[in-house]
Amino acid sequence: xxxxxxxxxxxxxxxxxxxxxxxxxxxxxxxxxxxxxxxxxxxxxxxxxxxxxxxxxxxxxxxxxxxxxxxxxxxxxxxxxxxxxxxxxxxxxxxxxxxxxxxxxxxxxxxxxxxxxxxxxxxxxxxxxxxxxxxxxxxxxxxxxxxxxxxxxxxxxxxxxxxxxxxxxxxxxxxxxxxxxxxxxxxxxxxxxxxxxxxxxxxxxxxxxxxxxxxxxxxxxxxxxxxxxxxxxxxxxxxxxxxxxxxxxxxxxxxxxxxxxxxxxxxxxxxxxxxxxxxxxxxxxxxxxxxxxxxxxxxxxxxxxxxxxxxxxxxxxxxxxxxxxxxxxxxxxxxxxxxxxxxxxxxxxxxxxxxxxxxx
Amino acid sequence: xxxxxxxxxxxxxxxxxxxxxxxxxxxxxxxxxxxxxxxxxxxxxxxxxxxxxxxxxxxxxxxxxxxxxxxxxxxxxxxxxxxxxxxxxxxxxxxxxxxxxxxxxxxxxxxxxxxxxxxxxxxxxxxxxxxxxxxxxxxxxxxxxxxxxxxxxxxxxxxxxxxxxxxxxxxxxxxxxxxxxxxxxxxxxxxxxxxxxxxxxxxxxxxxxxxxxxxxxxxxxxxxxxxxxxxxxxxxxxxxxxxxxxxxxxxxxxxxxxxxxxxxxxxxxxxxxxxxxxxxxxxxxxxxxxxxxxxxxxxxxxxxxxxxxxxxxxxxxxxxxxxxxxxxxxxxxxxxxxxxxxxxxxxxxxxxxxxxx
Numbered sequence: 001x002x003x004x005x006x007x008x009x010x011x012x013x014x015x016x017x018x019x020x021x022x023x024x025x026x027x028x029x030x031x032x033x034x035x036x037x038x039x040x041x042x043x044x045x046x047x048x049x050x051x052x053x054x055x056x057x058x059x060x061x062x063x064x065x066x067x068x069x070x071x072x073x074x075x076x077x078x079x080x081x082x083x084x085x086x087x088x089x090x091x092x093x094x095x096x097x098x099x100x101x102x103x104x105x106x107x108x109x110x111x112x113x114x115x116x117x118x119x120x121x122x123x124x125x126x127x128x129x130x131x132x133x134x135x136x137x138x139x140x141x142x143x144x145x146x147x148x149x150x151x152x153x154x155x156x157x158x159x160x161x162x163x164x165x166x167x168x169x170x171x172x173x174x175x176x177x178x179x180x181x182x183x184x185x186x187x188x189x190x191x192x193x194x195x196x197x198x199x200x201x202x203x204x205x206x207x208x209x210x211x212x213x214x215x216x217x218x219x220x221x222x223x224x225x226x227x228x229x230x231x232x233x234x235x236x237x238x239x240x241x242x243x244x245x246x247x248x249x250x251x252x253x254x255x256x257x258x259x260x261x262x263x264x265x266x267x268x269x270x271x272x273x274x275x276x277x278x279x280x281x282x283x284x285x286x287x288x289x290x291x292x293x294x295x296x297x298x299x300x301x302x303x304x305x306x307x308x309x310x311x312x313x314x315x316x317x318x319x320x321x322x323x324x325x326x327x328x329x330x331x332x333x334x335x336x337x338x339x340x341x342x343x344x345x346x347x348x349x350x351x352x353x354x355x356x357x358x359x360x
Numbered sequence: 361x362x363x364x365x366x367x368x369x370x371x372x373x374x375x376x377x378x379x380x381x382x383x384x385x386x387x388x389x390x391x392x393x394x395x396x397x398x399x400x401x402x403x404x405x406x407x408x409x410x411x412x413x414x415x416x417x418x419x420x421x422x423x424x425x426x427x428x429x430x431x432x433x434x435x436x437x438x439x440x441x442x443x444x445x446x447x448x449x450x451x452x453x454x455x456x457x458x459x460x461x462x463x464x465x466x467x468x469x470x471x472x473x474x475x476x477x478x479x480x481x482x483x484x485x486x487x488x489x490x491x492x493x494x495x496x497x498x499x500x501x502x503x504x505x506x507x508x509x510x511x512x513x514x515x516x517x518x519x520x521x522x523x524x525x526x527x528x529x530x531x532x533x534x535x536x537x538x539x540x541x542x543x544x545x546x547x548x549x550x551x552x553x554x555x556x557x558x559x560x561x562x563x564x565x566x567x568x569x570x571x572x573x574x575x576x577x578x579x580x581x582x583x584x585x586x587x588x589x590x591x592x593x594x595x596x597x598x599x600x601x602x603x604x605x606x607x608x609x610x611x612x613x614x615x616x617x618x619x620x621x622x623x624x625x626x627x628x629x630x631x632x633x634x635x636x637x638x639x640x641x642x643x644x645x646x647x648x649x650x651x652x653x654x655x656x657x658x659x660x661x662x663x664x665x666x667x668x669x670x671x672x673x674x675x676x677x678x679x680x681x682x683x684x685x686x687x688x689x690x691x692x693x694x695x696x697x698x699x700x701x702x703x704x705x706x707x708x709x710x711x712x713x714x715x716x717x
Contacts, residue, residue: 057440060440067432068436160548177478177520179454184458186462273432275458277431278548279455280431282433313433317428317433318440320426321389326395
């Protein structure tokens with residue numbers, strides 16, 4: 001008989017080791033999956049993890065890692081603050097969409113004017129859009145005690161409908177022959193979130209994501225508010241005695257995570273994507289939840305986790321075209337990562353022990 | 361060094377390095393919006409890819425990436441294919457339009473073919489099929505088959521291509537059954553079995569006994585089968601696993617001849633930018649076998665209409681036709697021009713509801 005025994009203290013060693021063990025287990029079991037599909041597992045795993053970083057065309061893929069990872073990190077940082085305090089914003093995808101709509105809308109309102117202040121206005125509008133969408137569940141929770149998980153998640157679907165609506169109506173490109181989708185912001189200089197150095201992948205969204213990482217780190221380690229966030233999550237009763245105002249904390253955490261998700265959407269729509277279209281959102285808001293947990297809700301961890309996630313996306317595409325792996329196998333591979341992370345996470349709080357058979 | 365020139369020189373270096381090897385092998389890439397097993401749109405494009413492989417054997421190498429979201433991800437996948445030496449890349453969804461143009465600019469020596477779009481360049485062609493011809497045949501059969509006089513229509517996105525199909529089906533259903541009514545549900549997806557099944561169920565609950573779909577999965581077929589006496593049509597692919605009933609016929613996209621011709625053109629060096637819009641006559645649109653669930657006389661009429669379109673004697677949009685708001689569109693005997701059809705954003709008279717804006 002094997003029993004699980006709760007540790008008196010969560011194991012510090014395991015909390016650092018689980019992400020690594022999870023990645024290794026994913027490689028092993030992913031390799032088995034690829035082998036069953038008739039591919040060379042070493043080659044497949046190698047393609048996914050090696051090619052984007054050190055392969056022949058790494059000069060193109062490395063910047064793409066930044067482009068793909070930045071929105072994940074930016075959103076996950078915001079989510080992690082709330083998650084630490086036990087405030088569950090599951091609707092970052094919706095906030096990401098609203099940020100894109102508000103940001104692009106603000107920019108297109110100026111079209112075809114060229115001016116330096118357009119982009120900053122778009123940044124503010126994007127953050128506001130995301131904040132607005134997150135403050136709804138925050139307000140409902142504070143005022144009526146609703147469940148923020150459900151409300152924020154449901155608002156994703158509302159945001160998707162809004163996205164479809166503006167793509168077909170309000171923001172539709174007047175020169176688009178009746179097809180849905182906005183003007184391409186890449187062709188509107190003042191609104192274009194271009195690469196800061198051509199070919200580097202560095203756009204304002206990447207810069208903002210890095211700033212957010214530093215900001216979150218300082219907040220959590222050096223600031224009273226960060227202490228309150230951690231305290232609320234780890235010891236709610238103690239937090240009460242320490243004078244934490246739960247309503248304020250909810251409004252702050254949800255509002256900030258919404259604003260960051262909104263920024264991510266705004267930087268994406270004005271840069272790599274360029275167009276507000278019905279299918280603009282591709283799940284960054286949901287994937288960011290995985291990234292947040294994979295990074296142990298720690299700012300630096302999230303940075304690394306975002307990079308890892310981006311790697312599996314880009315490497316997965318290369319594996320598809322080079323080795324003919326089906327897309328579904330790549331998705332299973334990514335799913336394994338979260339599964340193993342959560343599974344091994346158990347070891348942080350519990351230890352496995354062989355039980356003596358006792359007679360009750 | 362500018363990024364574009366960096367890419368170009370890298371591609372050239374690759375070309376030199378593997379030149380001897382690649383010289384007689386043409387590499388063709390395909391970017392798919394759905395999984396190759398969707399049983400509809402992407403499935404047929406992939407059949408076209410396999411046909412290219414079969415036709416040219418060792419002289420060609422094909423690669424594909426499936427379920428690629430429309431946007432920056434598509435751009436990266438295309439760039440990746442171009443970097444790895446693709447000579448010709450087919451991008452098979454409307455939303456790949458701007459990414460295709462962007463990537464094409466960086467790789468002037470690679471040829472691109474974008475399905476269902478309208479932006480061309482020196483190395484970008486566009487191609488699409490006149491699905492509305494097939495819709496005319498479907499509308500005719502649907503109008504004859506319905507007993508509740510309610511026909512359900514699962515739209516994907518309210519874009520001209522889909523609206524064209526709705527209009528064409530409605531015109532021909534109305535012609536044979538003046539009491540017919542269309543109920544339209546917008547699914548806002550090309551491929552999502554769960555959503556498509558929901559849409560079909562809603563339509564069936566509202567009394568529809570014929571379901572037309574402009575989405576790619578077989579989920580509506582399954583929903584209809586479960587309901588019992590509901591007629592469906594295969595979309596993009598034959599979906600013959602649901603024949604003879606509920607699926608009584610289908611529109612099949614046959615991309616193979618086009619893909620083979622374009623690959624040949626790249627091999628010969630005769631590739632040029634074209635805008636192709638082929639229909640039943642050229643064989644890009646096929647009508648799947650009309651099953652015995654359809655009365656013999658209806659089947660005969662449907663086949664006659666198909667033959668007339670194949671011969672070029674009949675155009676599905678022939679006047680007199682009015683727009684939904686009652687204004688005149690086509691006079692007696694007048695046929696719609698391609699420009700109007702390509703950007704169609706209005707319903708014809710008799711259809712209820714508004715096109716989502």
